[in-house]
Amino acid sequence: MRHWRSTAALLAILAPAACAPRGTRVPTVPVVVIGDTARPAPRDTGVIAPSPPRPTPPAPGNVPPVANATAVRVGLIVDTSAVEITSAGDFAVHTEDGREIGRLRGGQTVSFRDVGSTITMESRGGPAGSAMQPPSQAAGVGLRPPLVVRPASAGGTLTVRNAPYRGELRIQQAAGGGLTVVNRLDMETYLLGVVPREIGRFDLDIYEAIKAQAVAARTYAVTYLGRRQQQGFDVYATVEDQVYGGAAAENETVNRAVRETAGEILTYNGQPITAYYHSTCAGRTAAIDEVWNNAPVPYLVSVRDVDANGQAYDRSSSRYRWEERWTHEQMVNILNRTLADSLQNRRITRIEDMRVLERTPSERVRRLRITTDAGSFHVGRDRVRWILPPNRGGILNSSKFDINVVRRGSQVTDIIAEGGGWGHGIGMCQVGAMGRARAGQDYRTILRTYYPGTEIRKSY
Incomplete structure (x- = not known):
């Protein structure tokens, strides 16, 4: 058993399909406090407050549109003839x-x-x-x-x-x-096409997680307004920002969750936060400075995401635990491609060792040493996911993994990564939010837990 593993059981369900990436710009948005502001959850303690009663499911029927919603410009197609x-x-x-x-x-x-x-x-x-x-x-x-x-x-x-x-x-x-096609619409209607694609499930027992996702996605979009002004839009319609499916993605349960949280965003010291989120954290989220070369952010810290029994809230994710395997030949081909800039016209023909030298506080890889006949290379943080892609394509599920080098005598034959989680690990854990909703937590509690010290406020 590896030192970062928990003993929670693995239950396979489909996890959300995407996560919101990095960003920098935080515009000023007028805000009005909604009701009472609850005290933020203690930083990184894992202490779970008593759960409120399970929220009442939404009644069927249409919810009226929101007036004065902010406009957003979505880059649907970029540079086509x-x-x-x-x-x-x-x-x-x-x-x-x-x-x-x-x-x-x-x-x-x-x-x-x-x-x-x-x-x-x-x-x-x-x-x-x-x-x-x-x-x-x-x-x-x-x-x-x-x-x-x-x-x-x-x-x-x-x-x-x-x-x-x-x-x-x-x-x-x-x-x-070439041509770029931009979809310009109001923020609330935009979210009707984002939240279903990001949260991935619409069961009423996770309704409060859907509301939490709506607030996080709205906050993310508000923070990114004007981010790509030179390109003529605010956000991409893909995992580059938030996955947006347009009218075809809409779902009645999600529609109500979006409308019931209309205009609500997360703020810190009165300003909208950069509301990163991801699919699965494997029981613990990551601080932003663990994953990227960023300065610490007070609300993007590592949070122990387990219940009172020590069970991870996201243990139902299909990628709560995972394994990737490469043959020596496959890994040689991969490294010659992903380390091309560092190789400087050299070629790797033999892998001698791979070893995790340093971990972050949330047990993600801070520094991995790859020893080859063309030299030794040190990679880490989120970059390691691009250096060690799976054979099926894409990037490695997360940077939270152990490496096992299989040998026959002195010759490396296989490399195995045993890991947990899906995504960068920063901010809200989407499957963890579902587990918290099932445990009776409302969306405000969920958001305060993943973004400590923040407030939910009305932006319009």
């Missing part, structure tokens, strides 16, 4: 100043193509007699970007690459040439 947009209902193309230059019927498709400093557009399909109006715009006349596509009805959607999106789509030129 052409793009097609369609809709089930009528829609129109406008210039940036609001002038309508093309009106289309439901079922038609409008194509945009980059031609240097301008964009051409043309329509096709749809019912008879439904050509784009005015017809002159369908002949390939160059138009100055950006162009804005809007559905005719307030509840309409626009479809790009087979996925429907609410709000409007802006067709603009990418910084390096």
